[in-house]
Amino acid sequence: MTTHATPPASPAALSRRDFLSLGLGALGLIGLLQVGAMTLQFLGPRRADGEFGGLVSAGPAESFPAGSVTEFPDGRFFLVRLDDGGFLAVYRRCTHLGCAVSWQAAEARFSCPCHGSHFDQAGAVQNPPAPRALDTFPIAISDGVVVVDTAAPQQRDRFSPDQLVYA
Ligand code: FES
CATH class of the missing domain: 2.102.10.10 (Rieske [2Fe-2S] iron-sulphur domain)
Incomplete structure (x- = not known):
């Protein structure tokens, strides 16, 4: 009886996985930055002086x-x-x-x-x-x-x- 060991992941598969992880991480970071920017916009003054709202x-x-x-x-x-x-x-x-x-x-x-x-x-x-x-x-x-x-x-x-x- 022969056993088959799972072959190690190929360099191409690893880089795909790494790429997906990086992509998801980047998307999460962009989302966080957008939420932060919206929060700052909400908390800051709504309008500058010299225009409506100021x-x-x-x-x-x-x-x-x-x-x-x-x-x-x-x-x-x-x-x-x-x-x-x-x-x-x-x-x-x-x-x-x-x-x-x-x-x-x-x-x-x-x-x-x-x-x-x-x-x-x-x-x-x-x-x-x-x-x-x-x-x-x-x-x-x-x-x-x-x-x-x-x-x-x-x-x-x-x-x-x-x-x-x-x-
Ligand atoms: S009369 Fe001015 S909005 Fe109706």
Whole structure:
């Protein structure tokens, strides 16, 4: 009776096994790196200053005349300066279903293209279906410069003069 010993693995088989092990290890490492990168992204600041989600420096208060509306597309807001000199940073997101409103200077109103809501210069509802005034963002005026915090939208039912910020 003859016995057959299992032949040693060929160099080619070993290198295939090694290759598979290395490949699986590399895939695992890539997966770990991706999870780490996503975790850092989640824990870090969501947006840089100067764009929506961060602090946006709008410029010197004196550069905005009374009665003006200035759009800041990157910040997704309009800086409104009412006739009495008070500032409001009005979020462009319609309070009905979230479409972007635009300022229509000829009619002196914000207008929503989706379902026809209108808002006055202070963002108060003139025409439904929007259920409440446009949201605003906090404003700080420091050394004469208007800074808007677009990370913290503020809901309001209607406009009230105590929402205005003065230089
Ligand atoms: S989303 Fe603006 S009126 Fe509907």
